[in-house]
Amino acid sequence: MRHAHNEAKPRGSFVQRMVAALAAIAMLGGLGYVTTSSAIAEDDQNPSGDTSTLQPANSKSIAKIEGGDGDQYALHLTASGDSSSSTVTTAVPADIVLVLDKSGSMKNSNRDTNAKNAATALASKLLTAANAALPAEQQVQMAVVTFSDRARTTSQFTTSPGAIGTAVSAWPNGGTNWEDALKTANDLSSGRSGVQKHIVFLSDGNPTFRITSYSGCFKWSGFGQGWESHPEYGTQAECEANNKWLDQSYQWKTDPDGSDGNIHGEGDDDSYGYNYAAALSEANERGNAALYVVKVSADANKMSDLAKEANAVTGKEYDGTSAENLTKAFEQIYNTITTTAKIRAYSITDTLSQWVDPVDFADVANGADITQYVTVTNNGTTVSGYTAVYNVDDNGNRTITVTFNNRNGMIVDKNETIDVSFKVKPSDAAYADYASKQQYPDTGEANTGNESAGKQGYFSNAGAHLNYCVVTSVNDQESECTQQTLDYAKPALLKLVCKGRASSLLV
Numbered sequence: 001m002r003h004a005h006n007e008a009k010p011r012g013s014f015v016q017r018m019v020a021a022l023a024a025i026a027m028l029g030g031l032g033y034v035t036t037s038s039a040i041a042e043d044d045q046n047p048s049g050d051t052s053t054l055q056p057a058n059s060k061s062i063a064k065i066e067g068g069d070g071d072q073y074a075l076h077l078t079a080s081g082d083s084s085s086s087t088v089t090t091a092v093p094a095d096i097v098l099v100l101d102k103s104g105s106m107k108n109s110n111r112d113t114n115a116k117n118a119a120t121a122l123a124s125k126l127l128t129a130a131n132a133a134l135p136a137e138q139q140v141q142m143a144v145v146t147f148s149d150r151a152r153t154t155s156q157f158t159t160s161p162g163a164i165g166t167a168v169s170a171w172p173n174g175g176t177n178w179e180d181a182l183k184t185a186n187d188l189s190s191g192r193s194g195v196q197k198h199i200v201f202l203s204d205g206n207p208t209f210r211i212t213s214y215s216g217c218f219k220w221s222g223f224g225q226g227w228e229s230h231p232e233y234g235t236q237a238e239c240e241a242n243n244k245w246l247d248q249s250y251q252w253k254t255d256p257d258g259s260d261g262n263i264h265g266e267g268d269d270d271s272y273g274y275n276y277a278a279a280l281s282e283a284n285e286r287g288n289a290a291l292y293v294v295k296v297s298a299d300a301n302k303m304s305d306l307a308k309e310a311n312a313v314t315g316k317e318y319d320g321t322s323a324e325n326l327t328k329a330f331e332q333i334y335n336t337i338t339t340t341a342k343i344r345a346y347s348i349t350d351t352l353s354q355w356v357d358p359v360d361f362a363d364v365a366n367g368a369d370i371t372q373y374v375t376v377t378n379n380g381t382t383v384s385g386y387t388a389v390y391n392v393d394d395n396g397n398r399t400i401t402v403t404f405n406n407r408n409g410m411i412v413d414k415n416e417t418i419d420v421s422f423k424v425k426p427s428d429a430a431y432a433d434y435a436s437k438q439q440y441p442d443t444g445e446a447n448t449g450n451e452s453a454g455k456q457g458y459f460s461n462a463g464a465h466l467n468y469c470v471v472t473s474v475n476d477q478e479s480e481c482t483q484q485t486l487d488y489a490k491p492a493l494l495k496l497v498c499k500g501r502a503s504s505l506l507v
Contacts, residue, residue: 092196093192094140094195094197094198095141095188095189096140096197096337097143097199098168098202099146099184099199100119100146100202101147101172101181101204101205102146102148102170102174103147103148103173103176104172104173104174105172105204106172106204108297110323111204111297114296115202115296115326116165116169117323118320118327118330119144119168121327122330122334123161123164124161125334126337126338127141127159127160131159132160137192137195141157141158142155142159143155143157144167145185145188148172148174148175148176149177149209150177150180150211151177151181151184153184154168155167157190175209175265175267175268176205176208177211177265178201178279179210179275180210180211180263181203182199182201182283182286183211185286186285186286198289198290199290199292200292201293202295202296203303204299204300205299205300206270206275206276206299207276207278207279208267208268209263209265209267209275210263210278211262211263212278213259213264214254214255214272215252215255216231216252217229217233217250217251217253218250218252219242219249219250227253239252276305280309280310283310284311290336290337291311293312294318294320294326294329294330294333295318296326298321300317303317304317313333318333343471344409344410344412344468345409345412346404346468346483347402347466348420349399349466350399351400351462351464352397352400353460353461354429355426355433355458355459356427356430356458356460357424357425357426358373358425359425360423361373369388370388370422373388373422374388374400374422376421377421383410385404385406385410386404386405387403387406388400397462409469424460439456440457441458442456442459444456463487463488464487465485465486465488466485466486466488467484467485469481469482469484470484
C-alpha cells in the first residue's frame with residue numbers, strides 16, 4: 001500500500017512534432033503486394049529553417065516469400081531523413097525543465113562538470129537574444145531543478161542563459177531522490193497556455209530515497225535473511241491472518257527500508273524497490289509532457305527501465321556516460337525540441353517493368369480506376385480518401401498512381417507509415433527470357449539488402465517516386481510548402497527458383 005505525502009497535480013503536455021512518411025513495394029500473399037513509404041529523421045537540423053534540402057533518403061530490399069504457389073517476393077522501398085542535408089529549425093515555443101542529479105557520486109569522473117557543461121551549452125543555443133525578443137507566448141523558456149536527498153528549484157522559467165548557468169552550479173552532495181526531483185519538475189509551470197513542456201532528467205545512479213511512504217506485508221525469515229516482502233497480501237488483516245499462535249513472523253510494516261518522517265529509503269540502495277516504484281509513479285503523473293532520460297553512469301541501470309516504463313522519448317535512455325556522449329545526447333534532445341516538421345504525401349507512382357504483371361487488373365483499360373484493387377494503410381490501419389489509376393502509354397509502359405485526398409495530400413506524422421499495396425506476379429516474358437538465355441539481365445544494386453545487392457535476376461519495376469512536401473509549423477500554424485519528387489533507385493533483385501519453370505527475380 002502506498003501513502004503519498006503530496007497530492008498529484010495536473011501536468012503539462014508533449015506531442016513530438018517530427019514526421020515520417022514511408023514508401024515500400026512488397027510482393028506478398030500468393031503472388032505479391034506492392035508498397036511505398038517515406039520518413040524524416042529526427043536528428044537533423046538546418047539553422048536557416050530552409051526546407052528545400054530536406055529529402056528522404058531511400059533504399060530497397062527483397063526477400064523470397066516461402067510456401068506459396070509459384071515465385072513470390074516481398075519487395076520493400078523505404079525512405080528516411082537525409083542526415084547530411086536536412087532539416088528544419090523553427091521557433092517552436094517550449095518550456096524546458098532541466099533536472100540534474102547533485103548527489104555525492106556526481107563528483108566522480110567529472111560527471112557533474114560534464115552535466116553543467118552540457119546544460120549551459122543547451123541554454124546558450126536555445127536562450128538566444130532573438131528568442132528573448134519574441135513575444136512571451138513564442139519563447140523557449142528554461143527552468144532548473146537539482147536534487148540529492150531532496151529536490152529544489154534553482155531557477156524558475158527564464159530566457160536568460162546566465163541564470164541557467166548559475167542554477168546548475170551547486171556542489172554535489174547526498175543521496176539520490178528521483179521521485180522528489182520528478183515531482184518538483186512536474187509541478188513547475190511557466191503559466192503559458194498551450195506551450196510544449198519538456199523534462200530532461202539526468203542522473204548517475206539508481207534512486208536511494210523517496211518522499212512517498214510505503215506499507216506492506218513482510219515475513220521475518222530469520223537472521224541473515226531479514227524481512228521478506230509479500231505484496232500478495234494487500235491489507236494488514238490479510239497479512240496477519242497467516243500468523244500462528246507461536247509464529248508471529250508475518251507483520252504489517254511501514255517503510256521497512258527506513259524513514260526520518262520526511263524522506264524514506266536506505267540511502268545507499270533500494271532493496272525493496274520502493275524508491276524506483278515511487279519515481280516511476282511520479283514520472284507517469286506528468287501528463288503528456290516529454291520526458292528525456294539521460295544516464296551519466298553505467299551504475300544507473302534503472303534508467304533504462306524508467307525510460308521504457310514511463311514512455312519517455314524514444315523509450316530508451318540517452319547515453320551520457322562520457323563528455324562526448326553527453327554532448328551528443330543533449331544535441332539530440334535539442335534537435336527534437338526545436339524541430340517540428342512533417343510530410344504531406346501527394347501521390348505515389350510505380351511504373352512496372354516488362355518482367356511483372358499485376359494480378360487483379362492486368363486487362364483493364366488505360367485510365368481505369370483501380371482503387372478497389374489497391375489498399376492503403378497508415379500504421380496497419382486501412383485509410384480512405386485516395387484514388388488509384390492505371391495508365392498505359394504509347395510504349396506500353398504501365399503505371400499505377402495513387403493520389404491522396406484529391407491531390408491535397410495526406411499528412412504523415414512521425415512514426416507513421418503509409419503503405420500502398422497491390423498484387424503482382426512474374427510475367428510470361430520473364431520466364432520465356434530465362435528459358436531462352438539461361439541467364440539474368442539485371443543485377444541488384446548496392447544498399448538493397450543482403451539477399452539482393454549484387455545478385456542477379458529481373459527488375460520488377462522501371463521506376464517509382466513519391467510526390468511530397470515538407471510541412472513545418474509554429475504555434476500549430478502550418479507553413480506553405482513546395483512540392484518535391486523523390487525518385488527511387490532501380491529495385492533490388494533476387495535469384496529464385498520457380499516450380500516447374502526457370503528461375504526468375506522480381507523487385
